[in-house]
Amino acid sequence: MPTAAAPYTTVIGLEVHVQLLTHTKLFCGCPTDFGAPPNTQVCPVCLGLPGSLPVLNRRAFELALRAGLALECRIAPFTKWDRKNYFYPDLPKGYQISQFDLPFATDGSLEVVDPRGAFPPRRVGIIRVHLEEDAGKSMHDEAAGTGDSRIDLNRAGTPLVEIVSQPDLRSPQEARAWLTELRLLLVYLGVSDCNMQEGSLRVDANVNLHVPRGDGIAKTPIVEIKNMNSFRSVERALAYEAARQWEEWQETGIEIGKAPKQTRGWDDAAGVTRAQRHKEESSDYRYFPDPDLVPVTVSDADVAAARGAMGEPPTALRRALEARWGISAYDADVIVNQGRDVVAYYETVAGMVGAGKPASNWLQQDVLRTLNDRGGTIAEFPVGPEALADLVGRVARGEFDTARGREIFAGLLTLGRPATPADVGTAVAALGITAVSDDDLVELVRDLLAANPKIVADVKGGKEQAAAGLIGQARKKNPNVNPAKVRETAIALIRGS
Numbered sequence: 321m322p323t324a325a326a327p328y329t330t331v332i333g334l335e336v337h338v339q340l341l342t343h344t345k346l347f348c349g350c351p352t353d354f355g356a357p358p359n360t361q362v363c364p365v366c367l368g369l370p371g372s373l374p375v376l377n378r379r380a381f382e383l384a385l386r387a388g389l390a391l392e393c394r395i396a397p398f399t400k401w402d403r404k405n406y407f408y409p410d411l412p413k414g415y416q417i418s419q420f421d422l423p424f425a426t427d428g429s430l431e432v433v434d435p436r437g438a439f440p441p442r443r444v445g446i447i448r449v450h451l452e453e454d455a456g457k458s459m460h461d462e463a464a465g466t467g468d469s470r471i472d473l474n475r476a477g478t479p480l481v482e483i484v485s486q487p488d489l490r491s492p493q494e495a496r497a498w499l500t501e502l503r504l505l506l507v508y509l510g511v512s513d514c515n516m517q518e519g520s521l522r523v524d525a526n527v528n529l530h531v532p533r534g535d536g537i538a539k540t541p542i543v544e545i546k547n548m549n550s551f552r553s554v555e556r557a558l559a560y561e562a563a564r565q566w567e568e569w570q571e572t573g574i575e576i577g578k579a580p581k582q583t584r585g586w587d588d589a590a591g592v593t594r595a596q597r598h599k600e601e602s603s604d605y606r607y608f609p610d611p612d613l614v615p616v617t618v619s620d621a622d623v624a625a626a627r628g629a630m631g632e633p634p635t636a637l638r639r640a641l642e643a644r645w646g647i648s649a650y651d652a653d654v655i656v657n658q659g660r661d662v663v664a665y666y667e668t669v670a671g672m673v674g675a676g677k678p679a680s681n682w683l684q685q686d687v688l689r690t691l692n693d694r695g696g697t698i699a700e701f702p703v704g705p706e707a708l709a710d711l712v713g714r715v716a717r718g719e720f721d722t723a724r725g726r727e728i729f730a731g732l733l734t735l736g737r738p739a740t741p742a743d744v745g746t747a748v749a750a751l752g753i754t755a756v757s758d759d760d761l762v763e764l765v766r767d768l769l770a771a772n773p774k775i776v777a778d779v780k781g782g783k784e785q786a787a788a789g790l791i792g793q794a795r796k797k798n799p800n801v802n803p804a805k806v807r808e809t810a811i812a813l814i815r816g817s
């Protein structure tokens with residue numbers, strides 16, 4: 321929506337290339353491992369040498385099918401392969417095998433919801449999802465000053481899905497949030513590792529402005545920003561580009577259709593987009609059906625198998641955690657966004673404690689914070705779910721308070737080996753923590769009330785929160801007392817007196 325700050329609407333559509341989590345390439349048996357020496361993972365098929373014949377990697381198709389289903393697409397019962405012809409040094413065979421007019425999935429959607437309410441829930445349409453092979457990689461040896469270009473073809477033939485969204489996004493922030501949700505979904509499905517440092521997920525963004533005026537809406541020419549490899553770059557590039565288009569619009573007033581579609585690149589260091597060559601129209605690619613590959617038919621059984629392999633996607637899992645454990649949408653969002661392993665860890669703790677909220681608090685405030693500081697994965701975390709559940713259970717039963725629990729937790733982190741519930745028991749004994757009997761507690765609180773007539777008067781006058789003033793004094797007399805019980809006992813004694 322136009323606002324005083326931005327008198328236009330930013331309209332954004334995204335094209336996302338995702339590398340599928342297969343061991344081998346799309347049409348041959350070459351490995352797809354990252355970081356191998358250049359040109360060690362190539363064969364006649366992925367180079368397109370005369371006489372070589374491609375064979376579809378069934379695993380790649382299954383993973384792509386899973387992605388299409390999770391994005392709520394219509395799955396085509398019949399799809400074929402096309403050659404997209406263009407000449408580029410990293411594509412020695414002169415064409416890329418892709419899907420042109422019959423992609424395997426169309427007409428889907430993916431919703432993004434911000435539990436903090438920074439933007440309204442937005443359901444973004446998916447125009448199409450198709451499979452294609454990646455090209456190789458050019459490495460320009462500019463540092464040596466020789467102007468040499470070297471080509472590494474290890475990546476040629478690597479399976480990608482391309483996901484094309486409708487232009488339904490309305491701000492750079494929404495675009496980033498939606499990409500984050502898409503990545504999470506694909507990782508949950510086991511479709512891709514979405515490792516952006518290794519180029520497993522790349523983003524192109526189409527953006528223009530809708531400017532309201534007397535006779536309707538003026539639209540600025542669409543600009544495509546190519547090949548961004550971080551979500552932060554996408555957000556920054558879109559913000560820059562919207563401001564740049566607004567300035568240009570005010571100067572030139574040129575509308576969509578009056579100028580060719582422009583392609584720009586994002587210079588992250590300079591924080592600007594720069595014009596690149598004009599984009600080829602699809603007719604420039606001279607697509608035609610690949611004569612070497614048979615069309616693919618997708619049966620109901622294939623669809624059912626892919627559905628069965630999907631597992632609970634993030635959206636469903638958030639709702640399930642809220643319902644199963646009575647935690648807030650915000651808490652469920654934080655936990656689910658950490659990935660399936662963290663969800664499993666959380667559910668183990670919550671199940672053993674028999675309560676979702678304390679498990680969620682300890683996970684977020686202690687486990688995830690520590691993990692964040694130290695690095696590593698939840699599987700490597702020295703306090704496993706059973707040990708944490710034992711600790712949280714003791715706090716929940718009032719054996720000791722959260723502050724004491726944190727001391728024990730810190731001790732468990734320094735054992736130099738995975739902590740067990742037995743270690744929690746040892747730590748409790750070492751700290752001299754013993755349960756305080758009800759009689760001892762009552763006696764202690766009576767003494768404190770006698771010494772604090774002001775607090776007694778305040779509580780009598782209806783200010784129950786004044787009783788909290790006794791907790792610090794009680795802990796000085798006996799560090800094992802439970803703060804909540806001190807407060808409850810004090811109020812009960814004052815009321816009863």
Ligand SMILES: [Zn+2]
Nearest residue numbers: 348350363366
């Ligand atoms: Zn190969």
